[in-house]
Amino acid sequence: GESVGLHLPTLSVQEGDNSIINCAYSNSASDYFIWYKQESGKGPQFIIDIRSNMDKRQGQRVTVLLNKTVKHLSLQIAATQPGDSAVYFCAERATDSSYKLIFGSGTRLLVRP
Amino acid sequence: DGGITQSPKYLFRKEGQNVTLSCEQNLNHDAMYWYRQDPGQGLRLIYYSQIVNDFQKGDIAEGYSVSREKKESFPLTVTSAQKNPTAFYLCASSTSGTGGPGYTFGSGTRLTVV
Numbered sequence: 001g002e003s004v005g006l007h008l009p010t011l012s013v014q015e016g017d018n019s020i021i022n023c024a025y026s027n028s029a030s031d032y033f034i035w036y037k038q039e040s041g042k043g044p045q046f047i048i049d050i051r052s053n054m055d056k057r058q059g060q061r062v063t064v065l066l067n068k069t070v071k072h073l074s075l076q077i078a079a080t081q082p083g084d085s086a087v088y089f090c091a092e093r094a095t096d097s098s099y100k101l102i103f104g105s106g107t108r109l110l111v112r113p
Numbered sequence: 114d115g116g117i118t119q120s121p122k123y124l125f126r127k128e129g130q131n132v133t134l135s136c137e138q139n140l141n142h143d144a145m146y147w148y149r150q151d152p153g154q155g156l157r158l159i160y161y162s163q164i165v166n167d168f169q170k171g172d173i174a175e176g177y178s179v180s181r182e183k184k185e186s187f188p189l190t191v192t193s194a195q196k197n198p199t200a201f202y203l204c205a206s207s208t209s210g211t212g213g214p215g216y217t218f219g220s221g222t223r224l225t226v227v
Contacts, residue, residue, distance in 0.1 A: 008153050034215060043119075043218030044156075044202050089155060098161065098169065098208070100146065101216060105155040 005096040010108040020029060021107045023090030028071060030092035034101065035064060035075045038087045047075070049089075077109075085111045116140065119204050119219035125227050126198060127189065134189045134222045143208060145187035146216065149173060150201040159202075162187055167211035190222065199226050 015020045025033065029050045036044035050057045050064045050073075057064050063076040073090050087108050091101040117138040126132045136145065143164045148156040158171030160182040176195025181187055187206075192197045201223050205216035 017147045036218075040219070041223075043205075044216075045217040045218070049215060098163070099144065100158060100161055100171070102158075103148075103156040 008106050008108045010047070010110060012112060013080050014112050015080060015082060017080055019075075019080045019084070019109060019111075020101060021075045021077075021088050021109065023073040023075075023104050023107075025071050025073055025090065025092045027092055027095070027102070028068065030102075031095055032089045032093040033064070033066060033073050034093070035062075035073075036089045036091060036103075037061045037084075038089065038106075040086075044089060063089045080109075080111050082111050085109055117204060117206050117217050117219040119202075119222050121222060122220070124222055124224045126224060127194075127227060129193045131190055131192050132224065133193070134202055134204075134224070136189065136219060138183055138187075138206040138217070139185060140206055142206035142217070143184070143185070145169075145181070146205060146207075147177070147179065147187070147189045148203045148205065148207045150203060156203060157188065161183060168218045198224055200224060 034049040035047040036048050038044040046060050048059045048064050050066050061078045065074045087106045089106045090104045094100045120135045146161040147159040152154050157173050159177050160171055160179040162168035165181055165184050168179050168181050178190045201221050203221050204219040207216045
């Protein structure tokens with residue numbers, strides 16, 4: 001459904017710490033889940049995805065965890081850097097023939113130097 | 114380099130005018146999408162197209178129109194019927210079907226009504 005409110009939830013972390021960004025999804029039948037990073041005034045950039053038959057997937061400094069029991073997705077960023085400051089969106093892929101992505105409302109990550 | 118290009122970056126529209134936002138991709142992707150983003154909010158789907166000469170309405174299609182005459186191009190027209198058009202518009206493309214789900218996004222067009 002539509003996101004509500006004008007203010008994104010914000011996570012503030014110290015540079016060098018690990019960050020965990022959470023997302024709840026709605027459709028238990030979705031087959032792919034994806035994390036995007038969006039810097040101010042730019043289009044979203046793909047970070048990492050995970051298929052619904054997996055629980056965990058690791059990339060470079062990022063890990064995505066999928067808990068299908070509670071329909072929860074998380075993105076872990078190790079050793080957070082100032083360049084990680086952005087808005088992060090999770091998305092789930094529709095299971096109908098459209099294959100369209102349905103985006104969550106986003107979380108703003110602020111990295112303190 | 115392959116990519117997806119949106120133009121213009123900034124666009125100003127007077128009340129009652131139609132404006133067209135351009136989106137071009139050279140990724141050979143079958144599917145293309147238009148999303149709208151309002152400040153502090155997520156992305157909402159306006160229209161999408163999985164093949165040339167075919168497109169479907171998304172969640173907020175009212176006041177918008179699209180065409181898909183070429184695989185590379187998916188322009189969006191914001192008509193005068195769209196009562197609150199000021200927003201950031203994002204175009205994306207992907208391989209449709211069983212390929213990976215990731216979209217490639219353009220850099221967006223910021224539309225302002227003056």
